[in-house]
Amino acid sequence: MANEERPEKGPVPLPGDPKPEPGDIPEPQPGEPLPPQGGVIREGSDQPEPQPVMVHVPDIPLPTAAMQIKEVVDEFEGAFRLAVIGAGQGGSRLAETFWNLGYRRVCILNTAAQDMAAIRMPEERKLLIGETGAAKDIAFAQKLAESRYEDILDFMRRGFEGGYDRILICIGAGGGTGAGTVGTLVRVAQDLNESLDVGEGKVGVLVALPTKAEGRRVNANAHATVSHLLGSDSMAMVSPLIILDNQRIKEIYPGLTVEKFWRTANQSVCSLFHLFNTIAVADSPYTSFDRADLEAVLASGIIAFGATPVDQWADATDVSYAIRDNLRRNILAGGMDLSKGSVAGCVVIGSPAVLKEIPQEHLEHGFEQLSRIMGLGSTVHRGIYQGDREGLVVYTMIGGLEAPVERLQEMAKLGNVVKMVDKPDE
Numbered sequence: 001m002a003n004e005e006r007p008e009k010g011p012v013p014l015p016g017d018p019k020p021e022p023g024d025i026p027e028p029q030p031g032e033p034l035p036p037q038g039g040v041i042r043e044g045s046d047q048p049e050p051q052p053v054m055v056h057v058p059d060i061p062l063p064t065a066a067m068q069i070k071e072v073v074d075e076f077e078g079a080f081r082l083a084v085i086g087a088g089q090g091g092s093r094l095a096e097t098f099w100n101l102g103y104r105r106v107c108i109l110n111t112a113a114q115d116m117a118a119i120r121m122p123e124e125r126k127l128l129i130g131e132t133g134a135a136k137d138i139a140f141a142q143k144l145a146e147s148r149y150e151d152i153l154d155f156m157r158r159g160f161e162g163g164y165d166r167i168l169i170c171i172g173a174g175g176g177t178g179a180g181t182v183g184t185l186v187r188v189a190q191d192l193n194e195s196l197d198v199g200e201g202k203v204g205v206l207v208a209l210p211t212k213a214e215g216r217r218v219n220a221n222a223h224a225t226v227s228h229l230l231g232s233d234s235m236a237m238v239s240p241l242i243i244l245d246n247q248r249i250k251e252i253y254p255g256l257t258v259e260k261f262w263r264t265a266n267q268s269v270c271s272l273f274h275l276f277n278t279i280a281v282a283d284s285p286y287t288s289f290d291r292a293d294l295e296a297v298l299a300s301g302i303i304a305f306g307a308t309p310v311d312q313w314a315d316a317t318d319v320s321y322a323i324r325d326n327l328r329r330n331i332l333a334g335g336m337d338l339s340k341g342s343v344a345g346c347v348v349i350g351s352p353a354v355l356k357e358i359p360q361e362h363l364e365h366g367f368e369q370l371s372r373i374m375g376l377g378s379t380v381h382r383g384i385y386q387g388d389r390e391g392l393v394v395y396t397m398i399g400g401l402e403a404p405v406e407r408l409q410e411m412a413k414l415g416n417v418v419k420m421v422d423k424p425d426e
Helices: 088-100 113-117 138-147 149-159 177-195 216-231 246-252 258-279 291-298 316-330 352-357 360-374 405-414
Strands: 039-041 048-050 082-087 106-110 126-128 166-172 203-209 238-245 302-310 343-350 379-386 392-401
Touching (some): 088 106, 088 177, 088 258, 177 216, 216 405, 238 246, 258 291, 258 392, 316 360
Parallel strands (some): 082 166, 106 126, 203 238, 343 379
């Protein structure tokens, strides 16, 4: 069969011929228009198909695509993930005690490098906002804290990475740094809670009061600090306000050496807080004190802790007498009128041998005694647990208390504060 004559415009594709590769430019035939440079004429169109332009990208530093959030995990199981920040020497010691108990969302700040160096915690959990300390000057420390507001906010955000349930600020009321920074720290904590959607009312303060012997300036500072905590509008959302009175520690534990005194004071309140936080997730075959019970007390404002050993329990009145007599003497804050309390947690822990022996009604009588001490309309959240120590101990945290007016007046007198008041400054 003879081949047909091909047109001049080019070869006619035959079946089986390979298709042209995309982007191939066919040779122009006589009489055809040349395609514009940089484009290919599409079939059925005399317009060129646009070619992609290669963009030159300069060297630009870029962040990592996905940042992993480091989860901070406590070394125990508790009802609440507590975030703790200590300010000043006294507050840092309290925060260090929480760290030693296994809390890991803990950090400290100070205005003196020397005081900070004595705290045994990782360096990345320390923030120095000054150089030479505050020298008991509240106003000086306050100005330093305000000038470093954003630095403190970022520091707390990093230290509390992975989430938390509430923030506890620890200070010594008589110093300069703790007393001067507490107002700023409360506002920073509230801002952080808002940005992380933690919720309102989740900022507490643990404040340590000085002994009588610590001098005029220290007691004057303590009076001013506690009055501010009780009377300032910015403090209205603070709860709990935990008061640790070192003068009471001196009376409850007489004869302590210098080395043991401050350790005992800090350990007493931090360990009691820790006990209630851990026991609120512990099962009991008797009566359980749970997370909701603990939340009710923590949200009640001013709270105080106490521990009461019970030596005899043969009669129902033995337990009630021990609570009535010892609780007033062993509460860790002076000048507190327990009859003004509105809510309490009361946990009885006994050895297996004691719990096998003591009648249930004897413990019930003790709980009723606490209710009578607190007054009409109060609520006592109860718990009975088996412990690993011999004997029987009643642990209490009483909330909804009024300001310790007598103690405030005493600090005002010791500090030579001219304005003697019946109630906290407003």
